[in-house]
Amino acid sequence: MSLYTAAKTILSAIFYPLYRIRVIGKENVPKHGPVIICSNHISNFDPPVVGITSPRDIYFMAKGELFEHVFLRKLLRAIHAFPVKRGMKDRNALRQGLQILEDGKTLGLFPEGTRSKTGTLGKPMAGAGFFALRSNAAIVPCAIIGPYKPGKKLTVIYGEPMDMEAHRSAKTNAKDAADAIMAEIGKLIENYNPQHASLDK
Helix, strand or coil: CCCCHHHHHHHHHHHHHHHCEEEEHHHHCCCCCEEEEEEECCCCCCHHHHHHHHHEEEEEEEEEEHHHHHHHHHHHHHHCEEEECCCCCCCHHHHHHHHHHCCEEEEECCCCCCCCCCCCCCCCCCCHHHHHHCHHHCCEEEEEEEECCCCEEEEECCCCEEEHHHHEEECCCHHHHHHHHHHHHHHHHCCCHHHCCCCCC
């Protein structure tokens, strides 16, 4: 068993019952080929929550400062994280992200770049748009809804893959593409109805 699989198993055993996690639309994540999962960002726990609810292993960017510690650097790399400088202007991180997609793997991004202190959607940075336009990856919007409070329900919704071909063919700039992705995340949140939500762990 890989460290990634072991970590996912352990975290699932903790997070699912603690936050009563409900997963909707897991089937919308393509089983094969490059995928970019783009989620809103409301907590430091968002990466592990998306990681354990996604049917595919995810490669996440993590702030470069975390990789300054030898032990933590080895651990982060073992669970598929790679460093990025704040601002998404790190050329090495951009190249590594594109390589992950070229290899047919899954890249996890939080377009806002930082946590929302109010829980409302913030403006996206251009990074998500850059990867969406520079790759042939399926773009899957993801919404995390609910408070991170023990005993309260936390819902993770995976939307249908976006059709980015129009943006790619029209040579849309990265910021506009990121805005389009963020709009889809916003729709998932707006249309969420807990009374009609199905459970799909």
